[in-house]
Every structure is written in structure tokens, then in C-alpha cells.
Amino acid sequence: MKTAVYFCNCGSNISEKINPEIVENTVKMNNPGIVFKSYGFLCSEEGKEFLKKDIEDSGVNALVISACSPRDHEKTFMNVLTSAGLNPYMMQMINVREQVAWVTEDKDRAAEKAINYINAAISRVNLQEPLENKEIDVSPNAVVVGAGPAGLKTALSLAEAGRKVTIVEKSPFIGGLPVRYEEIFPNMECGPCMLEPIMGDALHGNSSENIEFLTLSEIDGVVGSYGNFTVKIKRSPRYVDIEKCIGCAECIEPCPVSSGNPFNCGINKRKAVDFSFVGALPNVPYINAEDCIRLNNKFKNGDVLCRSCIDACPVGEDVFKFDEKEEILERNVGSIILATGSDLYDCAKIPSLGYGKISDVYNSMEFERILASNGPTEGKIKTSGGKEPRSFAIVHCVGSLDENHKEYCSGICCEYAFKFNHIIRNKIPSATIYHLYKEMVIPGKENAGLYKHAAEDSNTYFIRINDINGITVKEEGDKKFFYIDGAEKISVDAVILCPASVPGKDTGKLAGILETSLDKNGFFEELHSRTDAGRSKIKGIYVAGSCHSPMDIKEAMSEGIGATGYVLSGLVQGKKLSIDPITAVVDSEKCSGCKVCISVCPYKAISFNEEKEISIINELLCQGCGTCAAACPSAVIKANGFTNEEIFAEIHAILA
Amino acid sequence: MQNSFFIKKKENSNADAFNSGTKKSCETVSFEPKIIGFLCNWCSYAGADKAGTAQKPYPPNVSVIRVMCSGRIDPQFILDAFQKGADGVMVLACHPGDCHYKEGNYRAVQRYRLLLKLLKQFGIEAERCRFDYVSAGEGDRFVSVINETVKAVKKLGPLKR
């Protein structure tokens, strides 16, 4: 090994404090045979040219560069090594400027320290091995889980960039929650209309052939890693052929069975064959297998199988596929985007509010459906007694900012509470409305308008509460009464609860399948809550929208674009993925199979080979932190670039 | 201008440490401890660079070994440093929750706590082995951690072996 030290004077930044000649003499004396060169500005164009030429001419194969912080110029010099035909990892850079020259008052001691560092770097670099970037083939395509605002935006943007996308949606329709809202804050747009262009483009637009929609589907398993995931998708039967059905709804009326419609929160009924709600896309009904008497082999008339829907269908018998079975599909993709959305906190967990027990106490989703013209009451606000309510209580912060429930503020409830205020006021001009709130949160440049309407309205009252448990709702006749802290008694006809946003109910199950982590509130955990909030802890799995933090539609859409950016920049069509060699490697001969490394890896990059009983590190997932190498009781994990031998050599040389 | 300390000495440190230990009163005045500082690349090493750019002077006793994460620091490195002549060892990490690799600093602090128990068995004072957090912005804090550690180790005198 021929080793050379290049000492950058950094103009006079270094040489003013540390005399290069003294360093040269001592280093040469300490390390016989060493090549030592000093230069004015090694990072300048001339400096790099000098370095390149010198490497080529002198035939050195390991370099110590004594200069500024490696955080500044390590990459610069690695590139010079590469251009001179040397492996870029055959270099050790020491930080004589920031960490010696600029901070050491005594010149002799500064020189001593620099020499010490150079000696340590020489003994280390002599142990270093060439490391190679590996390249692997990857799929540029993606699976998006969830067809709400974030998922649709991601899928459409990726499709427009030429990527193939499979959207996996567990419900029978796309659009997520907003398609069930009549109007959306802050500008009172119609929810379905706002999403219509995006859904339309995704279903029928120029790039729609790049998007595959799988409704009634969920993720069943995932193997592989970034760039090469194989995703198993379980698709439940719809029993109606999406391609053939024309969406005329003729089959619905004759269907003899019905049950509570889950997409209207059970407020009304749906037939066994029916749309989720009017206007749901794709515009094809689905058959609820639990209710359908034909599917359950129940006979309606004597022994004749029920065929009410079939007979009513103007297209033909083969629109219905009663023999359709659950299917497992597989897709090979490079990235997975989670956009599974959120749910509402269960208001029954605060029993004094009477939710689920007292009539006309609604959660916000139920009230959205009541307000919706395609909802169970076709947009008419009526009490369970069928009368128009004269007074409402809208309770904010249900389960939010509350250490017994959810500690956070969801940041959207106040806004839709004032939207409710606005809609109620339009529909029932004389209604009295009470807002009970703990904190008022209406951030954003557009969002104060609805609050202002409410605040200026003479028949809207604001009552600040300390504790949601201080509110008791009681029913006397068809009136509801509010007791606040046991005293104040207010009578209302309907109560609307605005609960905290919580993770969707399948979040935990999905996290288990994907082996991605959840935060303490059960949302998908981000790689970094500020700088990488769009990435999960698993490389190649991204999070967008309210599945990782409560947010409004605007943010969810932006996050969809964010996820698109990650996919497009991370996996470029036709380009191989290069893997940084600073990873850890298990010595398969010596691994005892204790699995300690698996338990400490923050990236789930280590798996256990049951057959050979050894740990194996996936170099694609490994980020090179070295925690496993420090934990390995047999010291058989090599942390590339920072091996035990290299670090021991540094320690010994420093202390020599 | 060839000072003796510029020459790599093989067997000096143990002898020095022994001498200074026996002649404590006169030696401690000029005693310059050797301290190894293991710094993670993302926060504490950057914090040290910050002190450098701000040109904040501090004693040169701490020799820095850069690792990607404090989680990389095998307790063996620390034991080895003490064995080979260090009078003190520092481990500097990202603040809790800030580790570039999420949780390496939690592993590091767990290992450190265990190691302290072991060091006690070896008769190495806890003050000789410091664990602390320095962020990329905390140049001043880096300097004060160095100053404090150097002072503490100076007060203890050379590590007797």
C-alpha cells in the first residue's frame, strides 16, 4: 500500500496556525516511506487537478487528506479519487481547519494535534478497503393504498408522469371522505364536485390507462424491499361487472332485501344490490354478500333462486357474476404509498355526552351525511321525531386536547364546526346555535371567514368549556338538555359532536403487514416529523394525507404531490438504483444467530435466515448507522467505512 | 523546533501515567490529559465544526473520532481507549429524538449506563467517561462540554494503570 498525505493550507487558514513543514517532517519521521504534499487550496479547480495528476503520477493507492471538515469536502475529494482511477473510499479526510487550526490557541499544540490526527488517519486508511456502489434494477411503478384525496392525487400525478399505478381501495367507491360531504370548508364548495375533475381524470383522462383501480380490495402481504416490492392484494367480489354495468340503477328497486347503509352511518337502508350512495364512483352498484338471498342460497319463491336484479337489468344476465370469488392479485412495484386516511374518535368513550344512547346526538360524519343531498335525509335536517330542530349544540374538541383521550388538536374540527354553523343558518334561519369549545383553532389564510360569520351572527353563542367531562347531555321528552359543570342548563333539539381525528381502523393491521411503525397515537410514523414527514420508516413506503397526522383536504392533496416527488426522484425509469456501500455486513460464517442485531436495527434491514440460522442485512435498507455492529456480541458485523479494526487503529494511533 | 512530543513514542504513556500518579502534587500542574471524543457525524461533529467556524478556542486535549452515529460506539472502543492510555473518553450524540438514524443515541446511552457500572469495577471514575448531547447548532455548548470534561479529568489526574 502506497499512502500519501495531502495537506491543504486552505490559503493561510490552516498554515497560519500550523506550519506545514513541521507537520511534514514529523509525519515523515513517524511514518517512514510516506508521501507528503502540501497545497494552497486543495478544493480549488487547480487543487483538484493537482491532486488528480499527483495520484496518477505517484501511483499512491491510499490517501489522507488533511483539510477542512469532511462535511464540507469529503464528496469533492472522493470524486477526485474516482476521476484519478482510485476507489473513492480509499481516503480518510481529517478536519484540521474547523477542529484544530481555528480552535487551538497554542501553535505548538495545534501542530501536535494535527500530526496526531494525520498519524491516526494513516494507520486507519491502510486498513481501508475499496468499497463499491452496487446497482440494482428497480420497478418505477407504484401501489397506492387508499383512493381518497391524497391517494388519488398521488396516483394521478404518477400516471401523468408515465408510471403505472395500482390503487387499492377497501370500500366499493373512490374519493374517500370528501365525496360524502355536501360542502367543504373554507369556500363551501361541493365535495364531490371538487373531486370530480381528479376522479374523472383518473378514471377516464389521458393518463387513465396507467391507473388500475381495485375497489373492495386490501393489502394482504408484501415481500421485497425498495425498488422491488411484491404486493399481494386481496380483492373481494363486487358480483357486478364493472365493465359491463351501465349504472342505470334498474336492479335496485326490485331487490327484496335491505339493511343499514354503512356509508350513511347506518342512518338509512340500502338494498343488497345498491350504490354506496348516489353519485359514488365507479358508477356501479355492488352486492352485499351478507344480505343477498341468492348468494346465501336462500330461496324466495319455493325453490326458485332469487333473480330480481338479473331480471331487471336491461344489459343482460352476464352483468351479474354470482360465482365471483375472492381473488389474490400480485403487483410488482418499486414504491408503496399509504394514503388510507383517518377516522373519528368514538364519542361513546365520553359517556356523559350521550352519544349512541340519546337520539339526535350525532357525530360530525353522521351530520355531514344528514346535510348531504345524496344522504339519508336528502339534505333535510330533521330530528328523530321528524321535526325541524330549532336549536343546536355543536361541541368542539370532543376527545381532543385531553390527556384521557387524545392529547392533540386535530386542527380541522373548528373549521367544519363553523361550516355546520353556516349551513344550518342557511337551512333554518331562525335556529339558535351554541358552540361549546375548549380551544378555538382556525389557522390558514382562508379559514377565518366561516368563523367570522358565526361570530357576527346574533343567534350563535359561544361557550368556552374547561373539560369535556363537565358537559352532560340529558334527554327530557324530545328535548336535549346540556348541563355544564352540573349547573348551567341549556335546552337544544340536536347535538353535533366534533371528535378528534384518529387513525383509520385498519391502520394497525396494515402497519403489521408492511412492518412499518406507528406513532404513539396509532398513526403511521414518519421517518422524520419535519424533514421527511412523507416517508415511513421503511424505505420506499411513503405516507400521504391523514393516515399519518390529522389534516385537511388541501394538505392531503399537497402530500399526494409530495409522495409523487419521492417516487419520481427516487426511482427513475430505466435507471438502476445505486446503493451506497456504507452499510453493515454480517460474516455469515461466524454469525451465531443470536438475533441481537435484528432487535436494534432502526430500519428493519436485518432478517433471519431460518435455514442457515444467521442474520442477513439487506444492503438496500441498511442506512449505515452501525448500531448492529456495536451490538453484535460476536463482533462479526462489519460496518463498512467504520470497521472495528479501523476505529481501533485510530484509537491506538491517537494514544501512541 | 523538534519537540519531543512530535515524535511518536511507543512505551511512553504508561510510564508517564505511572510517574505522574506517584508524583501527583508536582505533575498535576502541567498534566495535559489525553481524551478521546467519539462524535456522531450528524449532530455533534457538526456542532464541533460550528465551534470551529465561530473560531471559539478550546483546549486541544480531546481527539475526535468520527462515527456515523453514536449507536456505532461499541463499549469496547471506550474500554480500549482507557486501556491504551486515554485519561478520559467522551461520547457526544444528537439530542434525544434527533438522531439521524432515529434511535442510535438511545442505544448509545443505554450502553453508556451499563458501561459506567463496569468502569466502576475497574476503578475508573465516572467523571472520566462523559456522555452528552450536542446538536449541529450548539457550537458554544460543544466548547463548554469540552472545557468541563478537560477540567474534570485534569482534576482527577492521569488514569493509573
Ligand code: FES
Ligand atoms: S446520528 Fe447522532 S446520535 Fe445517531
